[in-house]
Amino acid sequence: MKGLFIKDFSYIKESKLLFLFLVLFGFGSSYFYKKPTFVLGYFSVFPGIILMSTISYDSINHGFTSLFTLPIKKEDYLKQKYSLGILLGLLFLFLAICISSIGYYRIQQSFHFLNSDFLQGCLLTLMFSYFVIAIITPVGVYFEAQRSQLAMIIVFGGIFLFVALIYFLTKFIGFDLETIIDSLIENHLSMVTLATVIFTFICNIISYHISLKLLNKKEY
Template sequence: MKGLLIKDFKLMKGQKNFFLAIVAIALAMITLSPGTSFAIGFLGFVGSLFSLSSISYDEFDNGNAFLFSLPITRKEYVLEKYTFGVLCGIAFLFLGTLISFFSILITDKGNLREMFLTACTLLPVILLLLSIMLPFVLKFGGEKGRIAILGMMGFLFVAGILLTKIAEYMKIDFYPLVKRLSQIDPRVYILFFLFLAITALAVSCLVSQSILNKKEF
């Protein structure tokens, strides 16, 4: 797995101009809107999604056929993609947090506590996104996988609207529940969702291994 990680990090190194561009965008946005947490979410999401791009690179020109002729197993390949996605997500999330931190110190706008809470909240979100998207990309490939992800997101959006309309029709009031939940310490939420995200990532990894074991190259 170490060799696969080195390969993907070298691919990332070849994309340094792209990463410099997204860092420049984050710096520009936080300069225009100091005190915001835009850089944290933006860099965290873009960094974690590079694992999807690395799968597309592996598929290019039937590269997987050559890749799996090397002494690596499909299980190792899947574990490496998840590890690579998590490492990139955390690294870029940390970079975004640093940018926001120095922005608040320099401009004296924003709140450090809220900034750190935002960063901690986005970590489980990034893990959940990886757990959802990686199986789709491994199943359908880089291009079709992205279309499948968009289709799933659209379905969830429509389902959310339908549930809201049903709740309104049945006169279900969620306000008391939301008010009660808002009184709970945010750290409890973060730990709870982090546990859910790690669990989802572990299940997703097993699903991805099953998907890759059935594929022929």
């Protein structure tokens, strides 16, 4: 599994200038435009995008065929991908916290914002990153490199459409979902955080088994 990590980090290293630009953009938005929380949501999608790119690299030019002729089990391959996703999520969360902290300090001239609510909000952001990974991994395995761009559109477009559909449906039937969510976050943030962690964990377990079935169905 160590070799798989080295391979993926080599892929990621090739795109270092792009990621540096994205990080600088996030820093600029948080610091100069005084929107410290922007970077938390902005960085939350990067782990999934990077993970998708590594799967695409692996599958390009029948790469899976060569990869699985080596003594690498499909189960171990997927475990490494989800482990990489966990590491990337933590890395980008750390960067987001650092950048948002600088932005907050510039505005408030203190570190009073570093409270339990802020940290739980960061944890919720991390869970969103892992939720995206749970969706994007089986999609990446299914579409492979040839249709990776289509896969990205399906994933992020699907998430956007789903959220928009829920929003407009609740508005249509007169159900004030925003107020309920705000009330839950304000009064029961710890419970919301715990429920989100459990939900995300279950989603990733299901995602792993779906990805494994998709890999097993393919002929390499």
